[in-house]
Amino acid sequence: MQSFQAVVGRRRREASAREILEATRRLLAGGEPLARVSVGRILAEAGVSRATFYACFPDKRAVIGRLAQQSLAWREDVSGEALADPCLRRETLDELMRAIVRHWRANRPVLSAIIELAEQDPGMREAWSTAVGEIASQTAGHLRARWDGSPDAPDDPAWIAAAMTWMFERCCHQLVVDDVSAEAVAMALSEILWRTVTFRAGAGPGD
The missing domain is CATH 1.10.10 (Arc Repressor Mutant, subunit A)
Structure with a gap:
């Protein structure tokens, strides 16, 4: 004791x-x-x-590392489970993307510092890659559930989830600077994700 x-x-x-x-x-x-x-x-x-x-x-890097953990804690509050729903509605996806962009904006100064440090420090780069990788892994699980049994399912949803997650990271980091750009980026990401998760081979525009 x-x-x-x-x-x-x-x-x-x-x-x-x-x-x-x-x-x-x-x-x-x-x-x-x-x-x-x-x-x-x-x-x-x-x-x-x-x-x-x-x-x-022990040093400044450790401070930034702790802030990184805090700044990414929101990812547990923004659930991507909707991606697995076969009845997913576009409005639901729009709100999910808005929530992700909103949380990024709220933590932008720290997240930008993390990305800057990750480009120079191998330890921070590994920590950041691991954090983003966890989001990608969760997304891959939701996509697998959505595409389970579909003849149009891609061979490896994990790579699709990883590519989209890192694309989201770059878009938020490089393009989101104010309310207007935040909304535009959220809707662009929603459009990309919507077309990905609802794709059916051979489907026409009205299908």
């Missing part, structure tokens, strides 16, 4: 870690480039000492 002092120390570290994470998020949300978000800048914004920082995180 932990001593009282140990419990107090752990809670203080957790509180300090939250302050550091929120301070880093504020700096990124304010438009600060990741390269300029040094440990010193984070300390000044969070109002904590250097010793406190290193008691919570």
Whole structure:
């Protein structure tokens, strides 16, 4: 059983870690480039000492990594199970795409920093690829369920899901900058996905 002092120390570290994470998020949300978000800048914004920082995180990359986990937690709230529904309606798909884009916009500063760091740091690149891969794997499962028994089913839904997931990541990262572009991207993604999941070989325009 932990001593009282140990419990107090752990809670203080957790509180300090939250302050550091929120301070880093504020700096990124304010438009600060990741390269300029040094440990010193984070300390000044969070109002904590250097010793406190290193008691919570080994370096800046670890802070960004923790923010990555938080910023991608929404993927569990945006269910893609509708993709498996044989009675899927276009309106449902539209709302799903809007939800994904909306969550991306809400976390854009951090997600942009993650992508920037992933291009330079192998550890972050692996973590980001794993996170995106989990989304692709879930999507592949929904697509398999939807296409189960269909003579038009593709040979490998996993690659289709992976390609679409990374396409969504690039579109959100590169094209979503305001309300207008967010709606346009969401509807474009919905159109692409709708045509993919409802495809039937030899079907005419009215079928």
